[in-house]
Amino acid sequence: MAWKDLCHVPGLPTSCGTKTREYFVDVRECEAVRRLRQAGAVGLGKLNMTELALGPFGDNPHHGDAQNPWRTGCAAGGSSSGGGVAVAAGLVLGAVGSDTGGSIRLPAACCGIVGLKPTYGRVSRAGAMPLSWSLDHLGPMARTVADAALMLGAMAGHDPADATSSRRPVPDYAGALARGVAGLRLGLPENYYFDGVSPEVAAAVREAASVIARLGAVVTEIRLPDPQPLTDVASLITWCESSAVHARIVRERPHELGSVVRARLEPGFHVSAYDYLQAARIRARLTREFVREVFAEVDGLLTPVIPEPAPALDQVTAGAPGEVVLRMARFARLTRPLNGLGLPALSVPCGFTASGLPQALQIVGRPFDEATVLRVGHAYEQAAGFWARRPPAAPSPDVRAR
Numbered sequence: 001m002a003w004k005d006l007c008h009v010p011g012l013p014t015s016c017g018t019k020t021r022e023y024f025v026d027v028r029e030c031e032a033v034r035r036l037r038q039a040g041a042v043g044l045g046k047l048n049m050t051e052l053a054l055g056p057f058g059d060n061p062h063h064g065d066a067q068n069p070w071r072t073g074c075a076a077g078g079s080s081s082g083g084g085v086a087v088a089a090g091l092v093l094g095a096v097g098s099d100t101g102g103s104i105r106l107p108a109a110c111c112g113i114v115g116l117k118p119t120y121g122r123v124s125r126a127g128a129m130p131l132s133w134s135l136d137h138l139g140p141m142a143r144t145v146a147d148a149a150l151m152l153g154a155m156a157g158h159d160p161a162d163a164t165s166s167r168r169p170v171p172d173y174a175g176a177l178a179r180g181v182a183g184l185r186l187g188l189p190e191n192y193y194f195d196g197v198s199p200e201v202a203a204a205v206r207e208a209a210s211v212i213a214r215l216g217a218v219v220t221e222i223r224l225p226d227p228q229p230l231t232d233v234a235s236l237i238t239w240c241e242s243s244a245v246h247a248r249i250v251r252e253r254p255h256e257l258g259s260v261v262r263a264r265l266e267p268g269f270h271v272s273a274y275d276y277l278q279a280a281r282i283r284a285r286l287t288r289e290f291v292r293e294v295f296a297e298v299d300g301l302l303t304p305v306i307p308e309p310a311p312a313l314d315q316v317t318a319g320a321p322g323e324v325v326l327r328m329a330r331f332a333r334l335t336r337p338l339n340g341l342g343l344p345a346l347s348v349p350c351g352f353t354a355s356g357l358p359q360a361l362q363i364v365g366r367p368f369d370e371a372t373v374l375r376v377g378h379a380y381e382q383a384a385g386f387w388a389r390r391p392p393a394a395p396s397p398d399v400r401a402r
Contacts, residue, residue: 001094004080005046006053006129007033016129017051017079018249019062019256023129030127031162032096032138032155039154044092047082051257052246053098053131054264055079056106056332059317061258068110069391070357074310077107083141084111088391094151095141100131100238102305102335104139105347105362109305112349112358112389114148114377115141117335119368120342121166123152124159132241133164134280135234135339144387145348145378149173152370168368176371177378182216184376187298190223193334198308204359205304208350212302212380222297227337230286233279234340235329240276243268263321264328287341291367299372301364304334305347309357334362344370348377349386 003009006016007030014024028034037043048066050058058066058081066081068074069089076085080097084107087095097104099117108115116139123138130136140151156170188209194202213219243250243265249257250265257265294301307330316327338345343364350361361380365373381387 001036001041001096002044002047002083002086002092003030003033003096004083004098005049006098007096008127008129009033009043009046012046014046014129015063017049017053017060017063026127028127028161030096031124031159032128034127036096036151036154041094041154047080047086047095049082050079051261052242053079053100053103053129054242054261056102056328057313057316058084058107058110059313065313068310070112071310073312073314074357075110075313075316077110077310079103080107080115080141084108084113084115087111087113087141087143090390093143094147096155097139097141098128098131099137099139099339100135101234101339102332104137104141105305105335105345106332108141108347109360110310110358112386112391113141113143114145114349114381114387115139115347116148116152116370116374117338117345118152118156118370119166119344121164122344122368122370123155124157124162124165126159126161130241130245132238134237134241137339145346145374145381146174146177148346149177149374149378152374166368171371173371173374176375179375180216181212181376181379184217184300184372185298186212186217186219186376187222187294187301188219189301189303190221192224192227193303196307197304200353201304201306201308201359204351205302205361208361208380208384209302211383212376215379215383217376219302220298222294222301225286225290225293230283230290230340231333231337233283233286234336236271236275236279237283239268240271241268260321260324263325283340290341295366299365300376303362303364305360305362306331307334309353309359338364343367344373346373346377348381350380350384351386352389
């Protein structure tokens with residue numbers, strides 16, 4: 001396995017995608033990495049990432065852009081771009097990524113692999129560079145849902161070094177996969193999640209929902225509370241906390257940062273404490289209302305992950321920083337609300353476009369119900385079979401096994 005370059009691992013540099021080799025140094029090894037290594041994982045090293053985890057496309061002005069293994073020149077997704085590429089290309093069996101607004105699920109969707117953002121607090125974040133303390137999640141990236149379930153089982157659980165980590169018992173995620181989906185109630189959103197989505201993406205996700213229904217789940221359309229207010233308050237919280245985390249480099253060495261990253265950090269210095277605290281209060285209320293209203297009707301949600309297949313990297317990163325930031329917001333609009341809610345969300349491959357780029361389905365569950373999310377993903381994955389396809393240059397599954 002390999003680790004996103006914001007996980008502190010003794011003996012390895014942690015640049016966090018910046019020019020500085022030792023940008024982040026902690027007194028402890030990243031707890032999620034330590035637990036995986038304790039469970040037997042062999043670490044091969046660090047993985048490229050978007051600078052300071054602030055971008056959804058996989059570009060990096062210091063270490064080079066992560067290239068999509070399905071088509072060079074297309075976005076690999078970000079900010080856990082190296083994880084998406086390495087797993088898809090068969091270089092590693094799994095990777096640890098982080099997700100503040102979609103940074104595990106976006107590269108998973110672009111690269112055609114599995115990526116899980118667990119419930120907030122399910123996996124310790126100790127020993128990993130923060131971006132937003134209130135919204136950060138660490139989670140597994142893998143070729144299959146079964147691999148992701150095994151990784152999560154090793155990573156999850158309370159850690160005294162992370163005060164936000166949950167004391168809830170860790171279920172046997174891998175053992176629950178065989179239960180299937182019969183009788184589960186799953187919702188297909190009527191609003192927001194299909195707005196402005198490309199026809200190919202919408203068709204692929206709806207077809208995936210049909211497959212899941214044929215496996216025995218009850219899939220119905222459901223109207224969700226408008227996610228936009230939650231997205232707005234989550235964005236404001238991220239501005240404030242990311243600016244606080246990286247204030248020193250912004251003020252003392254701004255020339256070392258890319259122009260887009262500086263543009264994303266700057267707003268946080270101008271938000272009042274009143275607005276920040278109000279955003280946190282409103283987020284809590286919106287989360288309670290969403291969970292109470294939605295999960296009274298269904299056990300999970302089925303949505304797209306990205307509004308379009310992996311776009312051309314030179315197009316989405318071109319222009320003034322303000323233009324690029326707007327494109328970033330649009331590309332992450334289907335993942336960011338779920339960070340505000342703190343809910344578990346899984347990206348699973350659900351086909352390919354006519355031009356051969358991966359498509360992805362997002363499966364969302366109740367707080368701390370990763371087991372159901374993984375069950376649905378595994379049942380669909382095995383029925384659809386897209387997990388077995390490899391990029392042109394990647395080894396086939398049987399070659400990799402040997």
